[in-house]
Amino acid sequence: MSRTTDNNSVEQPWGWLVTAAAFTVHILSLGFSWSTGVLNAIFLDTFDDPALDISWVGTLLFANMLSSGVVAAVFINKYGCRVTTIVGGILASSGLVLSFFSPNIYFLYFSLGVVSGIGGGFSFLASVTMVTHYFDKRRSIALGITSSGVGFGQFLFPALIRWLYQSYDWSGVLLILGGVLLNTCAFGAIFRPMELPKTIGMNDDAKEEERQQQGLHCAVFQNPGYVCMCLNNILVCMGLATIYIHLPAYGESLGIDGNKSAMLMSAVGLANLLARSLIGVVDHYLTNRTFHIYAITFVLTGISVMLMPVTSNYLMQMVFAVMFGLFSGGFGALLSLILAQIVGLRHFATAYGYILLFEALGTLSGGPLAGFLYDITQMYDASLYVSGSCLILSATLVIVPYRQSCRATDGLQIQVMEEIMPMNRYKPEVS
Template sequence: MLLSVDIDRGWAWLVAVASFLMHVLMYGVAWSTGIYNAILLDYFHESAATIAWAGSLTPASMYAVGPLAGVLTNRFGCRLTILVGGAISSFGLMISFFAPNIYFLYFSFGIVTGIGLGISFVPAVTCVAHYFEKYRNFATGLAVSGVGVGTFLFPPLITILSHKYTWRGSMLILGALTLNVCLCGTLVRPLPSPRQDFRREKPAAFDLTVFKKAGYLLVCLNNILICFGLSIVYLHLTAFAEASGMSDQDGAMLISVIGIANLVGRFVIGALGSHPRLNVFLLYSLSFMISGTAAAFFPVLHMSFPAMIVLSVMFGFFTASFGALLPALLIEILGLDRLASAYGYLLLFMAVGQMLGGPIAGFIYDKTGSYNSSFYVGGAVIVSSGIMIFFLSFRKRKPFELPTRNIDAADCDEKEPLPA
């Protein structure tokens, strides 16, 4: 039985590392779909909008399943939910090996893989929040920094595997790698609730009270806009770079640079967000004003590879706020008890942005023969998302007291543990 001494120490840090590795694998696949987008354009010879749906559906499905993942996490706990999600995502990648056309990839690579990733994603985030109090923002930043590592490692990995084993073989291998999500999930063992929480009711399966908070509704709209812009950059930057005369390796490198900058940003911004005097809403807002501006400048400086590298660094570093600060924002608005439900519903709004951004950018390219307008639109939308959260930075902050976890083993044995 896990005791209170594991909060902020001991096994808690092992859980944070496991969550980090899960983020490496999940986002390594989800944010590298742009590499496959460029490959599939050459293989299937379909329009950019048609091909874009395959890569766009992966992160969109990942987010769309969020409410279900929140319910499963509340009902069965983080460990079992992660195991189920890891198995489904691995299955989706493996059956993509047999895809006879792009429309089969909509189902296998887009929907099945995305659903599996989404089911694992919610418990991979919320388990860290339950294991930490004092170091919650830092631990969350550490865990979600796996997004940056995955985004850095997977583009060149996919490029190498595709050259050696074709894109079909690369998906088969990625399916085997994704099974490691299940291995990481086994490390997330149940966490007992604190003494004062034993009298609380279990979270409702569908807790709709989160939508009564105006701040939460604004964050939902913010996430639609952010994911719309992110979808454009991640899905089309590689093809945009190749259309500008760069090699496929250079295009993949831009995504990797975004990934490594995102990794650094999650540590730095996560640490800044832990400072008691820093307004996380203001930091979150300014981060997306800057990253959106960087995205809009890709077409302006596309003839200079060093300039594209600089813009990629800026974009990757400041979009790190999305993962590093979002849980902190939700906890401040709604409290820890409703984090799983809030995050689950929020993913549904993210799915809307992810589903629309990439295909709309592909449609614009088909009509204009250029990616310039797509990146202008994507950058402007991201900047707008930051502006709306800027107004939340003036909200009156309520003092938040963390629950006391001084409990003894006898109490743990007598009470039913919360899902962890």
């Protein structure tokens, strides 16, 4: 079966507008979420609670954003990406507004960590799913552009948060950010639903499979490559969470000014922005190298993290932050491509929803562990070494899905291709 082109292709001009909207949704959802390390440093200066207790705010935000992917997948399969994104935007904004009234750090667990976290997860998964289904031949480029919104958000939000903090207290900052994140709804409205094949003419087995798409099922866990990617994501998020939650506080622990420490996070975001777009383009032209690029980037990411404790010099810390941002860009740019390849597009939303649950497990482990080690040692060195080790180890788990993808004659791979090709015929609704 050949790929469809011209008028029957899903790669219509509207798809690039969808990509631009998804890019912005990534800025507002993941870009903000991955910048909460700046808020973590502010909370450390504001509250008298231990670093471990305070770190749970950002950790719960990440964890709920990721773990909500399972529920978000059900919403996507039943109501579509547009509705799911708008619901996510409302929840994310509402959580930040509620945080304005927070009397202590523990209320922020619920308002910022749970409500805003779930909202961000809904918007994120819906935007990734929408772009993945809109593109075929240029999918890696479109997803690279989309995921680079995370880097742009990481560059934008730390500076914005510190600037707002000069004029308002922490609660006023959160209230303003609540208004900013409400814009997610406007961009989600651009996600025109896809016209999916109906059950007319299907046999009973096909109709039953179609009904299963409206909910969740565990068939993806019969795929060994997918299981390895779940384990890979646990280790990756254990390593990433340490940096995203604690990097500004780590900079301040070295005696670096708070504004300069926030710039470390902005440097990560800017480098990540460039890397995700570049990696998407490189993967488009380097055929069958997705798994190689993905694994290599995490070895290099781990090395950059383990180099941080070597010196307290601010310029060198900035260099390591840029290295981290560049190499970790492979995560957002390539994960969707790998999942689409090993499970097929028909199961993509469900597979991504489940894998976000494993990412939440990694985040729940990595962030608090780093705070716990700091409370014991009053230094972040041990946390950074553990983080780097997890990132390097995660690269070894890519071997199984890579070898599976190479067996083009394997029955599972044939099934995946049969699922992918019909999905390429889906086109946007005209109305």
